[in-house]
Amino acid sequence: MYIMDQSKTNNIVLQAKSISKTFGGIKALDGVNLEVYKGQVNAIVGENGAGKSTLMKVLTGIHQQYDGQIILDGHIITFANPKEAQKNGIAIIHQELNLIPYLSVAENVFLGREFISRLGLIDYKRMYGETRKLLERLDLHINPRIKVSSLRIGQQQIVEIAHALSLDTRIVIMDEPTSAISEHEIKVLFDLIRSLKTQGVAIVYITHKLDELFQIADSVTVLRDGKLVGSSSIEDVTHDDIVRMMVGRDIKDFFVKADAAKSEEVFSVRDMCLAHPRRHGDYVVDHVSFTVKAGEVLGLFGLMGAGRTELLETIFGLHPKISSGYIFLNGRQVKVNSPTDAINLGIGFITEDRKLEGLVLQMSVASSISLASLEQTERFGLLSATLETQLAQNYVERLRIKTPSVKQIVENLSGGNQQKVIIAKWLATNPRILLLDEPTRGIDVNAKNEIYRLVSELTQAGLAIVMVSSELPEIMAIADRIIVLSEGKQTAEFTLSQATEELIMKAAIPKSFVLQHSSTL
Numbered sequence: 001m002y003i004m005d006q007s008k009t010n011n012i013v014l015q016a017k018s019i020s021k022t023f024g025g026i027k028a029l030d031g032v033n034l035e036v037y038k039g040q041v042n043a044i045v046g047e048n049g050a051g052k053s054t055l056m057k058v059l060t061g062i063h064q065q066y067d068g069q070i071i072l073d074g075h076i077i078t079f080a081n082p083k084e085a086q087k088n089g090i091a092i093i094h095q096e097l098n099l100i101p102y103l104s105v106a107e108n109v110f111l112g113r114e115f116i117s118r119l120g121l122i123d124y125k126r127m128y129g130e131t132r133k134l135l136e137r138l139d140l141h142i143n144p145r146i147k148v149s150s151l152r153i154g155q156q157q158i159v160e161i162a163h164a165l166s167l168d169t170r171i172v173i174m175d176e177p178t179s180a181i182s183e184h185e186i187k188v189l190f191d192l193i194r195s196l197k198t199q200g201v202a203i204v205y206i207t208h209k210l211d212e213l214f215q216i217a218d219s220v221t222v223l224r225d226g227k228l229v230g231s232s233s234i235e236d237v238t239h240d241d242i243v244r245m246m247v248g249r250d251i252k253d254f255f256v257k258a259d260a261a262k263s264e265e266v267f268s269v270r271d272m273c274l275a276h277p278r279r280h281g282d283y284v285v286d287h288v289s290f291t292v293k294a295g296e297v298l299g300l301f302g303l304m305g306a307g308r309t310e311l312l313e314t315i316f317g318l319h320p321k322i323s324s325g326y327i328f329l330n331g332r333q334v335k336v337n338s339p340t341d342a343i344n345l346g347i348g349f350i351t352e353d354r355k356l357e358g359l360v361l362q363m364s365v366a367s368s369i370s371l372a373s374l375e376q377t378e379r380f381g382l383l384s385a386t387l388e389t390q391l392a393q394n395y396v397e398r399l400r401i402k403t404p405s406v407k408q409i410v411e412n413l414s415g416g417n418q419q420k421v422i423i424a425k426w427l428a429t430n431p432r433i434l435l436l437d438e439p440t441r442g443i444d445v446n447a448k449n450e451i452y453r454l455v456s457e458l459t460q461a462g463l464a465i466v467m468v469s470s471e472l473p474e475i476m477a478i479a480d481r482i483i484v485l486s487e488g489k490q491t492a493e494f495t496l497s498q499a500t501e502e503l504i505m506k507a508a509i510p511k512s513f514v515l516q517h518s519s520t521l
Contacts, residue, residue, distance in 0.1 A: 013038045013202050014059070014090075014171055019068035021054055023412070026404070028054040029066070030226045036171065041193060041203040043213050043234070046223035046246055046444065052206050055223070056173050059204075060092045061085040083112075091169040093160050093177055101149035106131035108148055109163045134162040139188040152305070153353055154181045161189065172196065173204040178212065179442045182303045182470070183505075190216050208444045209471075210239055222246055243445055265331070267292045267433045267464045272325035274307070274314045274488075284310045285323075286488040292433070292464040297455060299479025300468045303508050307488040308468045309352055312435045315466075316342045316349040329432075343372060348426035352437040352468075354415070358422040361411035365403050366392035368410045368421050373428040395424035400450065416447030423454065434458065436467040440474065452478055472501045484508050 014036040021029040029051045036042045046052050057063045059070060061079030069076050072088060079085045099108045106127045115123040115130075131144035140158045148156060158181065164172055178186045193203055193216055205217060213220055213234060220237065222229040222245040229245045274285035285307045292298045302308045314323045317336040327334050329345060336342050342349065351357040359368060369392040370377045377387040392406040399420045403413055410421055419439065426434065440448045455478060459465060469475040475482060482499050484492040484507040492507035
């Protein structure tokens, strides 16, 4: 165990002492201690289910029933609700976005704290102006009047951050703030964090991207299975030390990609286009072509707005009226005009946003797994609970999904286990081609390792996989070939032996950005 230097006790602004929290007999937190320092980035890491988010919900008044004490500025305090925490200067940016999709960006940023004019009406002009200033600090140039539902998930993440900044807080909790934003946006966020530190703001920073810790964190606290493993100054630990504390075993035991036999070409896309919904004559996906062999992982890399997600959506039949191009299975041209067509052809699609697009959160694990393959659980035209349970139990064991029962509501699982349920749902359809959009987003290092192993097993069994990832080390570790997209166009293709991070990133940067910054590049 690594112990924090206590010489900075006077800078402690928030403490959690012996915090325990139980859900239905399961201990999510077990006597956890935490110290948050003024003007520092206090990082918290741990696997999915380690208790990080539960601890944050205790600190911000979302969970009011718990054992232990919260101490703010040296005084024991309890919060009856999140609004009380906000009044005391504590704000949280949730990993799973808490935005209202059909309100505008400005209405979300100032929800419940709207500016009121002298006439007692909402002062929209001031609200739009203040929102625009906040977004400019985060280098997001969008109209604050547009609905949040029209934004991509990374842009929504920036709006969440703007909301937290609008509260004028002195303790900001960031739960996986970079999980869905581009490299440029991450740089802007890190610059903002450094600025907040100089103003004495305390940052509690939860992440699974361990490389970020050594760029931005001052200290790190590790949780495992609801317990505190240790705390340390970031200068006193290595990447491997943190991984070892998180998972309880050595880094050498982690994923090494197994070679799979690549056989014949089974899937190809030619001249795939997706028209821009608002700009006539423009394309979100612009004449993209590729092939995939059985047993191969084709990686798709690009920055935000490159068209990666839209390409997968188009292949899966989600935009038939505004798309064109050709899809071939085993050399035979097929039509995919709907997700049903895709599923019947053996194409599965694991979407980026697991909660909005991948799951029905109030369903059980069993019902969630069988959702895309109901014919397997039917008997005499009716759903069979027995067959559904048998199907789910098979995948729970195969994917090592941590759940008390297949009857458990999927919303109650950790993020990593929710992702495994989605993977199980699509494997139950017996796909030949699997489209993976950011399959490890918001997942800890151990859960990532398990998914990498699963991808390796699937390719060895002969599946063809197309995988989108925003993390260069990940895409280079798992893919056999890599295609790069930029502004909807295919700009490069590399075999694994050819690929370097520099070459991939160079191909991913939009030409407009290169031209604007050519004098400084």
